[in-house]
Amino acid sequence: xxxxxxxxxxxxxxxxxxxxxxxxxxxxxxxxxxxxxxxxxxxxxxxxxxxxxxxxxxxxxxxxxxxxxxxxxxxxxxxxxxxxxxxxxxxxxxxxxxxxxxxxxxxxxxxxxxxxxxxxxxxxxxxxxxxxxxxxxxxxxxxxxxxxxxxxxxxxxxxxxxxxxxxxxxxxxxxxxxxxxxxxxxxxxxxxxxxxxxxxxxxxxxxxxxxxxxxxxxxxxxxxxxxxxxxxxxxxxxxxxxxxxxxxxxxxxxxxxxxxxxxxxxxxxxxxxxxxxxxxxxxxxxxxxxxxxxxxxxxxxxxxxxxxxxxxxxxxxxxxxxxxxxxxxxxxxxxxxxxxxxxxxxxxxxxxxxxxxxxxxxxxxxxxxxxxxxxxxxxxxxxxxxxxxxxxx
Amino acid sequence: xxxxxxxxxxxxxxxxxxxxxxxxxxxxxxxxxxxxxxxxxxxxxxxxxxxxxxxxxxxxxxxxxxxxxxxxxxxxxxxxxxxxxxxxxxxxxxxxxxxxxxxxxxxxxxxxxxxxxxxxxxxxxxxxxxxxxxxxxxxxxxxxxxxxxxxxxxxxxxxxxxxxxxxxxxxxxxxxxxxxxxxxxxxxxxxxxxxxxxxxxxxxxxxxxxxxxxxxxxxxxxxxxxxxxxxxxxxxxxxxxxxxxxxxxxxxxxxxxxxxxxxxxxxxxxxxxxxxxxxxxxxxxxxxxxxxxxxxxxxxxxxxxxxxxxxxxxxxxxxxxxxxxxxxxxxxxxxxxxxxxxxxxxxxxxxxxxxxxxxxxxxxxxxxxxxxxxxxxxxxxxxxxxxxxxxxxxxxxxxxxxxxxxxxxxxxxxxxxxxxxxxxxxxxxxxxxxxxxxxxxxxxxxxxxxxxxxxxxxxxxxxxxxxxxxxxxxxxxxxxxxxxxxxxxxxxxxxxxxxxxxxxxxxxxxxxxxxxxxxxxxxxxxxxxxxxxxxxxxxxxxxxxxxxxxxxxxxxxxxxxxxxxxxxxxxxxxxxxxxxxxxx
Numbered sequence: 005x006x007x008x009x010x011x012x013x014x015x016x017x018x019x020x021x022x023x024x025x026x027x028x029x030x031x032x033x034x035x036x037x038x039x040x041x042x043x044x045x046x047x048x049x050x051x052x053x054x055x056x057x058x059x060x061x062x063x064x065x066x067x068x069x070x071x072x073x074x075x076x077x078x079x080x081x082x083x084x085x086x087x088x089x090x091x092x093x094x095x096x097x098x099x100x101x102x103x104x105x106x107x108x109x110x111x112x113x114x115x116x117x118x119x120x121x122x123x124x125x126x127x128x129x130x131x132x133x134x135x136x137x138x139x140x141x142x143x144x145x146x147x148x149x150x151x152x153x154x155x156x157x158x159x160x161x162x163x164x165x166x167x168x169x170x171x172x173x174x175x176x177x178x179x180x181x182x183x184x185x186x187x188x189x190x191x192x193x194x195x196x197x198x199x200x201x202x203x204x205x206x207x208x209x210x211x212x213x214x215x216x217x218x219x220x221x222x223x224x225x226x227x228x229x230x231x232x233x234x235x236x237x238x239x240x241x242x243x244x245x246x247x248x249x250x251x252x253x254x255x256x257x258x259x260x261x262x263x264x265x266x267x268x269x270x271x272x273x274x275x276x277x278x279x280x281x282x283x284x285x286x287x288x289x290x291x292x293x294x295x296x297x298x299x300x301x302x303x304x305x306x307x308x309x310x311x312x313x314x315x316x317x318x319x320x321x322x323x324x325x326x327x328x329x330x331x332x333x334x335x336x337x338x339x340x341x342x343x344x345x346x347x348x349x350x351x352x353x354x355x356x357x358x359x360x361x362x363x364x365x366x367x368x369x370x371x372x373x374x375x376x377x378x379x380x381x382x383x384x385x386x387x388x389x390x391x392x393x394x395x396x397x
Numbered sequence: 398x399x400x401x402x403x404x405x406x407x408x409x410x411x412x413x414x415x416x417x418x419x420x421x422x423x424x425x426x427x428x429x430x431x432x433x434x435x436x437x438x439x440x441x442x443x444x445x446x447x448x449x450x451x452x453x454x455x456x457x458x459x460x461x462x463x464x465x466x467x468x469x470x471x472x473x474x475x476x477x478x479x480x481x482x483x484x485x486x487x488x489x490x491x492x493x494x495x496x497x498x499x500x501x502x503x504x505x506x507x508x509x510x511x512x513x514x515x516x517x518x519x520x521x522x523x524x525x526x527x528x529x530x531x532x533x534x535x536x537x538x539x540x541x542x543x544x545x546x547x548x549x550x551x552x553x554x555x556x557x558x559x560x561x562x563x564x565x566x567x568x569x570x571x572x573x574x575x576x577x578x579x580x581x582x583x584x585x586x587x588x589x590x591x592x593x594x595x596x597x598x599x600x601x602x603x604x605x606x607x608x609x610x611x612x613x614x615x616x617x618x619x620x621x622x623x624x625x626x627x628x629x630x631x632x633x634x635x636x637x638x639x640x641x642x643x644x645x646x647x648x649x650x651x652x653x654x655x656x657x658x659x660x661x662x663x664x665x666x667x668x669x670x671x672x673x674x675x676x677x678x679x680x681x682x683x684x685x686x687x688x689x690x691x692x693x694x695x696x697x698x699x700x701x702x703x704x705x706x707x708x709x710x711x712x713x714x715x716x717x718x719x720x721x722x723x724x725x726x727x728x729x730x731x732x733x734x735x736x737x738x739x740x741x742x743x744x745x746x747x748x749x750x751x752x753x754x755x756x757x758x759x760x761x762x763x764x765x766x767x768x769x770x771x772x773x774x775x776x777x778x779x780x781x782x783x784x785x786x787x788x789x790x791x792x793x794x795x796x797x798x799x800x801x802x803x804x805x806x807x808x809x810x811x812x813x814x815x816x817x818x819x820x821x822x823x824x825x826x827x828x829x830x831x832x833x834x835x836x837x838x839x840x841x842x843x844x845x846x847x848x849x850x851x852x853x854x855x856x857x858x859x860x861x862x863x864x865x866x867x868x869x870x871x872x873x874x875x876x877x878x879x880x881x882x883x884x885x886x887x888x889x890x891x892x893x894x895x896x897x898x899x900x901x902x903x904x905x906x907x908x909x910x911x912x913x914x915x916x917x918x919x920x921x922x923x924x925x926x927x928x929x930x931x932x933x934x935x936x937x938x939x940x941x942x943x944x945x946x947x948x949x950x951x952x953x954x955x956x957x958x959x960x961x962x963x964x965x966x967x968x969x970x971x972x973x974x975x976x977x978x979x980x981x
Contacts, residue, residue, distance in 0.1 A: 009440035016441075020434055027428055078503075089428075089435035095419045096429025137436055144404070153440035177433045186429035193417045200417075204410045215406060222404050225626025227633070313404045320411040322436050324420070325429065 096186035097326040100354035108356040112370035122337035127330035172354040226313035449502035458528035468495035477600035513577040515553035579603035583615035722854035726788035779829020805830025811837030896946035
């Protein structure tokens, strides 16, 4: 599953900053690595000050001058740009039409030896989908914290899951290839909420493996900690036992002295014995306590550790894009040697093939793993094709 | 790996109200794509490239691809906690240098503690300064004022764990901890392990070529210090990964996956490191009778004085080294003792030594040096030769002699400013001739344009010898390298050369291999220089002396064999991973 994040390179930083400032109505005069920004009076943004100059690249070049701001991936100015730009318009609508877009050949066909000599898409009707970008945070003890951004695409009516559309969406909104324009959404907030609920479920299914990996790591760490605690307590028990036996022999020793000594010494010894006995009681109490806890498997401590290592998975939808796309049928003209065959299959612009096709022989569905192998006697998967070939010599 | 159900997973879907509100808002939808891009950039990794690399001086350090890669992975893919376990000689110190440089650049290194075996501490300090411009104070420096008074410290791990410093070291919250030769903390019952276990730090880089010393538990211990819990409990680790006879691994693939999260191991075979040939020519000469008498007189004095007062060890050791370097070097120290420090106990002996120095007309080594430089003048480009000596007085004498014979000479020592040093090296490259240098010649200097080096005298610390050689025999040297060692017969130098250095094949070892041998030696509680000196002064006869040095050679050879064996063992274990072979 593709990560929706874009690597923050200096050129990406400069590109989005330029676009954002221009969208605010600013003009930018570039002199080497310095950009002098002029903003119209009507623009109200706390980012913009009179005579603002951005210095691209290293912070060292700014040298504490007034109105000079460094512009690089970690600069505070850039972070503010990102934060304002991301909040400005989190919802919108785009359209993916078949016109001007290449037909997306499915993987089972692309990876095949069969050649696609022609492909023709006939759109029959418009459909609406939504693509939601989710921020996902998986947090446990800081060691394993993980943050990522995921796209989930659903058909707005059927709630059908459209993974290829996610990819198309990410390509269309990349910094390099963003030629698509956006518009006001038309989707009803109530419908959108329902779609979000479904998307939430889909998202968790999609990141299940990641959660599982982190869960294993956290569990191992917790297990090690419990074990360490157990060993520590075992050690404490041993120490207490030793202390107990030493106290106990001292008490015995004193008892003997008490029986055999003079009055004054006896009183002293009695006093001492009393102290030691009380200490012995404390040791006994502590020992009893630890043993009891041990027999119960240190339940409280375990649950405390378990709680601390627990995974906190948080998801937050951050953008929602309504995507208008076309559905219809695509006709693939297939060639393999001298054999030709035409296949017509359900298709959506930006979505790709929407219909599953089975191997004529084994009925296995063609997929990323099951490629088309032959078109001579119907569409057959690679396995069946090679079996057939060996049979027919 | 076992069934783990200890911890809960709680999933929270945060409210989407803000997002839904914006559906009915009047925001300018044209900017939606920009918002999507901004969100995607917010989630992107902040420019994860080594931005400090361009600040490095290419002449000081030549970075190799596997080193840059390791530094990158340790910083950005392992979140700053990594076990750097390259095979020996691939430059783990350089990798850490890069990491520290990058952290310095990004200002995430307010306090850095580098713990090394004692013998390597100064070398670390030099390398980080020369190659990366990073200034660290070392616990052996005069200005070292304790672990709470400096922010960038290189210290011997044993100093750090000592009663005197332990609590201060533990009290601080270090940003970065570097632990060299990390396999020495493999045993969880030692003070060293306890120190590292109790240290507080945000980032840690452990270095070792041999993570496994005896058994796989070593690996468990070292990795658990870095990433507690990665392998679960000790028992589970054993049950799951180790066959009961301790010799074979099971579930290798999973072990490899886990290790990949924390360990980087480059193998020599996978890198393109290629060194040219190195030819060693050790020349021993008959000393003149006067030189022989002087050597004997000094050795007798040293032996006698040491037996009376062991507190003078350092100065006595110095005299013993100087007498084989040059009469001039010896003379300065003797005069200082006599006239400045008013040495009275042995005044007569010292006066005699001075007389014997005066009696020397021709210095044999100096005369024989002329043969080497003449040979070079006839055979190599611009007759470039570097002559190394430990002593300034020797340097002066050699320079005078060479100049008087009409050679172009250059002098390099610690007293020059950095600009001057730069100029000297440039002049040497341009004009050719002989550069006579003390060991102040930094490692960072680029001297690959010269391929002949003379050890006019011999440091007793093998690392020093290797460092000298490393200044010309390094990546980028295109010609074969010739090393000439000069020694007088039947002197300490001959013993060190013949019995020790040649026996361990010192002149063919790489720095990495040497440091692993020396660290092993140190582990057994020995300093190389002290060992040489003690064996020298404690010998009652010539035969005794020979036996003493033979013993030491045997020890060294043993350490070397052990180091080789371990390296081989670790290669075996880790190579098995790469092949994906599994015993299960």
